[in-house]
Amino acid sequence: MTTRRYPIGIQTFKDIIEQNYIYVDKTEYIYRLSHTDGKYFFLSRPRRFGKSLLVSTMKSYFEGKHKLFKGLAIERLETEWTEYPVLHFSMAGGKHMNKEQLERYLIRVLEENECKYSIKSNSIDPNIRLMNLIQKVSHNTGKQVVVLIDEYDAPLLDVVHENEQLPVLRNVIRNFYSPLKDCDSYLRFVFLTGITKFSQLSIFSELNNVKNISMLPEYDGICGITNDELLTQMSYDIDELANSLQLTRNQTIAKLRAHYDGYHFTWPSADIYNPFSLLNCFADKMFDMYWFSSGTPTYLIEMMRKFDVMPSEIGEGLDAIRHEFDAPTENMASLTPLLYQSGYMTIKDYDSEYGIYHLGIPNKEIRVGLFQSLLPLYLGQKGGRGGTAVAQMASLINRDDMDGALSLMSDFLETVPYCDNTKYEGHYQQMLYVIFSLLTNYRMQVEVRTHRGRIDVVLETSSRIYLIETKFDTPAEKAIQQILDNGYADAYKNQNKPVTMVGINFSVKETANIVEWLIK
Template sequence: MTPRLYPLGIQTYSEIRERHLLYIDKTEYIYRMTHGNMKYVFLTRPRRFGKSLLASTLKCYFEGKKSLFEGLAIEKLETEWVQHPVLHFSLAGGKYMEKDALERYLDEMLKVEERKWGIENRIVDANNRLAHLIRTAYEKSGKKVVVIIDEYDAPLLDVVHEDLHLVQLRNTMRNFYSPLKDADPYLRFVFLTGITKFSQVSIFSELNNINNISMLPEYAGLCGITLDEIETQMQVDVEYLGKRLGKSYEETMEALRSNYDGYHFAWPSPDVFNPFSLLAALSNGNLDAYWFSTGTPTYLLEMMKKFNTQPSEIRLIEANKDEFDAPTENMTSLTPLLYQSGYLTIKNYNKDFDFYTLDIPNKEVRTGLTRALIPSYVSPNTIATTNTARRLAMCLVKDENMDEALRLLQDFLASVPYCNVKNHEGHYQQMLYVVFSLLTPYMVDVEVHTPHGRIDMMVMTHTRIFIIEFKLNRDAQTALHQINLKNYGKRFALSALPVTKVGVNFDSDKGNITDWVIE
């Protein structure tokens, strides 16, 4: 058995088809999207989820390149294959730019398209140039124009936490997009992709007929790779990976699901796998955090600071649609950005009371996000932190030795540089939450509700539950007394696992654990 060739990092549809690389057939979605009553279509998905490939596929389709679609669903659906002029703009390269640099970037993009249509006498302003370009393409071709704008929000994401800079760049982009409404008589189809949802007023102030398909169930599988697509189009690939891992097909699928599945962009929705990580795992023959290896966006960490979001808050959330599918610049919490960026996803929907349950999609996101938070919330020495977490896991899981685990933590915290934020229990709680969260697949939670109060931290392995109560500048016995007084252990009476109670005291002057009691 030989592996197929996977399109790792390739976002050009024609190259994938011409080189006979693996392509998961999304063309039925494309036909449905382009033959309904929608003319202006908007789609958000997390980074590395196939948005650019989808935009490239649409471009080839509207250019009438029928030969590139042989053997796919759309070959049987489409009968006309009309060639339209396509204006394809990608804003993906417009990151980390000041206003002047962004304007030069737009200028270069427009020049590329203008050269295709023989436009030499260029107008100065970007919006007027786009309007002229659309009209020229329409007049010279005799066909209505298709406009595809990929990663429309790329210039804005990295400054979303900077109010003044955001306003400047947002106005530049709004000016660029403004001709789309008046150009309506010349347009066949307009497609826009991005990661986040900026308000229509701020970006498309006059375009009031955009169809946002991001949360429509019929398009939930448009980007990413669904479980059904794996089982029907990729079984041989999973079998080959299983041979390399020494696992059966069923064991390999379970590992892939645990690491890369779990995304839902609507409800109901098929199970959606992260396509970048899945294909990388199949190609490399091992399971790794590929999505995070391409970098955690700076804007996420900056916005966590802006909204004072603690690591333990990035977990199970119940919210109405308007509370997470909301314009990014109008956020009152970090939830919309976490959802739209792919760090949280839909896990359930309560139809009776109209609310969604959101949670971290899978192991890759949980582990990768935790590691990304280490420098900001624990220590700049990420190697020491992950090594400590590994030793903690050995103590708690193999030996059930909490005493040795706390000694390891004490040694580790002694090496953490002094931090000014040491005057409240929550600082240490969040620090240890990040460390213990590295113990996946074992469960860690904070502020666990019970009938008589909230447990500071709970760690559950396959064989035992640890209830941990923190005190600051007091003593461990007081912490243990609170566990017993409020009968926290009763919360887990039906779990069938033995419970170990742990009282821990921190000294704010030393920035470390000073004593603990285990019962």
């Protein structure tokens, strides 16, 4: 078999098929969607999850290019292959713009579609030009028009919490989309993709007949790569990766699942892999943080500060009813919608009786990337080098050398400048949480409730359970005594693992470091 070609960064269906790149077949979803009731649809997924490729595939389908679909699911489903005029708008290039720039950008994308169908317009208003374009194309071709809008919300994402810019740009975008409802009789199919939900956004206050398919079970795998698709359509790639890394097939699948699986956009749902990371992993024959490294989480970290969200709150997961996370980030009252829609958290479970979803971090790639990016919040400018210290700590703890790990941490903290936020006692607990969460082979919990109180930190390795109690300018012996007095170890007596108690005394007033620790 020839070397497989992976479409890294290629989002055009025609190029992928004609140049013999791997294509994971999503065409059955397209057929199902195009033959269901209604004509206006919206899909929300995180960045780099295949939305643009999906839109491009729809474009080729509605243009009747049936030769491109040879051997794919839709070839056996579609019998007519009706050709429609397609207007394709990508809003991805409309980021970081003011009102005038955005209006010029909209005119440019309109001109591209006007040129395709030999339509001329002198109007300076994007909404009027869009209405004119739809009507004239339909009249000239004698057919209804298909409108595909990719990343509809891109111009607003970077100003979503700016009180001055957001209303201005929102009005521009709302006016641009407004003709879609008035042109209903000229339209065969309208599909929009984005990250934020549209249902409550004032952009769509007039276009209220769009069906949101983002959380419908029948479209759970429309973007991303399902576990079944991985094991069937990419079986050869698994074996090639296994051979390259000298692992068994089962070991390779387990590593792929731990690193890149875990997404669910409804419940119940197929297991969804991050397609960008999966394809890069197969192409490079190595495991890395591809998706996380492709976009900066700076904005997320700033929003964590704004909403006073602690790392442990994200790491431990949270419960929410649907409207608390399946909501526009524009008017969110918590960080939950941003965490979910951006892909940093996903659905892990659902209580159907009470309508409560449990959200959690999808996989190892996101956990490691997120907590590494949080290190500078607790380690200052030295946070960039904290990853090495954490890796060394992990090696020591794996050898049951907690004393050596804490000694290493203390030495590293000596290099971290003293700052005001280290006076806050919770700072140290969260710092420990971030550091220990990067020890990714272990299970980490904070503020664990027992019938006698709350344990500050519980760290479970493959061979041992550590109960860690932190004190501030108080002898470590008192921390150990608290664990004993409250019988914290009793909660773990049936775990068939030895329990080790760790008392840590941080100095809040003097050194901003670990003063002493005691291990029993």
